[in-house]
Amino acid sequence: MPQAPVQAKATTTTVAEAHPNIALVKYWGKQNRPGNYPATPSLSITLDTLTTRTEVNDATGGDEFFLDDEPKNDNKVSACLAALRTRYDIPPLCIRSANNFPTAAGLASSASGFAALVCAIDAHCELNLSKAELSANARQASGSAARSIFGGFVAMSEPDWTATELLGPDVWPLTTVIAITATQAKLTPSSEGMRISAATSPFYPAWITSTEEDFRQGIAHVMSQDFASLAELAEHSCLKMHGLMMSSQPGLVYWNAATLECIQVVRTLRADGLPVFFTVDAGPQVKAVCQPEVATIVAKALAAIPGVLRTMAARLGDGARVLAQVAER
Ligand code: 2P0
Numbered sequence: 001m002p003q004a005p006v007q008a009k010a011t012t013t014t015v016a017e018a019h020p021n022i023a024l025v026k027y028w029g030k031q032n033r034p035g036n037y038p039a040t041p042s043l044s045i046t047l048d049t050l051t052t053r054t055e056v057n058d059a060t061g062g063d064e065f066f067l068d069d070e071p072k073n074d075n076k077v078s079a080c081l082a083a084l085r086t087r088y089d090i091p092p093l094c095i096r097s098a099n100n101f102p103t104a105a106g107l108a109s110s111a112s113g114f115a116a117l118v119c120a121i122d123a124h125c126e127l128n129l130s131k132a133e134l135s136a137n138a139r140q141a142s143g144s145a146a147r148s149i150f151g152g153f154v155a156m157s158e159p160d161w162t163a164t165e166l167l168g169p170d171v172w173p174l175t176t177v178i179a180i181t182a183t184q185a186k187l188t189p190s191s192e193g194m195r196i197s198a199a200t201s202p203f204y205p206a207w208i209t210s211t212e213e214d215f216r217q218g219i220a221h222v223m224s225q226d227f228a229s230l231a232e233l234a235e236h237s238c239l240k241m242h243g244l245m246m247s248s249q250p251g252l253v254y255w256n257a258a259t260l261e262c263i264q265v266v267r268t269l270r271a272d273g274l275p276v277f278f279t280v281d282a283g284p285q286v287k288a289v290c291q292p293e294v295a296t297i298v299a300k301a302l303a304a305i306p307g308v309l310r311t312m313a314a315r316l317g318d319g320a321r322v323l324a325q326v327a328e329r
Helices: 075-085 109-124 131-141 190-200 204-223 227-246 257-271 292-303
Strands: 011-018 021-025 042-046 052-058 064-067 093-099 153-156 163-167 175-180 276-279 286-290 310-314 321-328
Touching (some): 021 227, 052 109, 204 227, 292 310
Antiparallel strands (some): 042 153, 276 286
């Protein structure tokens, strides 16, 4: 009997994209239970021009991971895959991820990275997860990644600690000017910094209770689009978090001299009447959130500060999404 021709197995490449987010009410600290549950609620904005693009293919051997074309052994990626495999049927994967911005330098690359990864795996393996399930899976890999599943203004809080979208990206358009003051990876990764702060800072209990109140107020300011109140609240949350970090043992100082100079310039601009406020994460970059009409003035003022290497601007962006699924033979 004639043999049927052997068909080459179709392979599919799935491509997903996600953007980082920056928290206006910060998450710092974890609950004491498995699942990477934050100890504080948080409220963030997703940015548009900074992007992680992640391609997923079936691997021929074991899992492979490339970041910006370099092969990497990344424990957090391995842990993310292992956690997903406890719930879903996922074959060995080849993952290629690329960022168009500095990695692990306080620009939330783990947020966009794990949001894009979970989104790509969901489509590639036909898991059909809801946005809430995508967010929960992303959270287990990196708390802030849960928020990058969504666009615009995003909240994450109890009881289920999945993120939700408060306002889409076009409802209250704001611009974020980012002052890059260093490009090397931070010395203390966020998870380690959070552990140190929870274990050693005398301010930790007050941080937890006051952030719960900040979160409630932050939601109200976002829903009423009250820029002045949101500005005061976001700067206070940021400085409280850095006070907590600095009061840890060893003290966590993520700033450099230019970080502080940028903060002072933003405060002066606001005192002069410009609608702008700063926020700083676990790294030395300063993010100045402003009304779009003053973004050029803010960018010029920050770019003129010694130690500012460059500035980048972003509007509010969309949540993680699949860009393409291409089948090849
Ligand atoms: C935030 N950060 O709310 C805070 C503010 C940094 C400072 O979430 O341990 O990489 O992977 O859950 O999400 C950065 O921490 O931490 C972060 P893990 P993640 O954006």
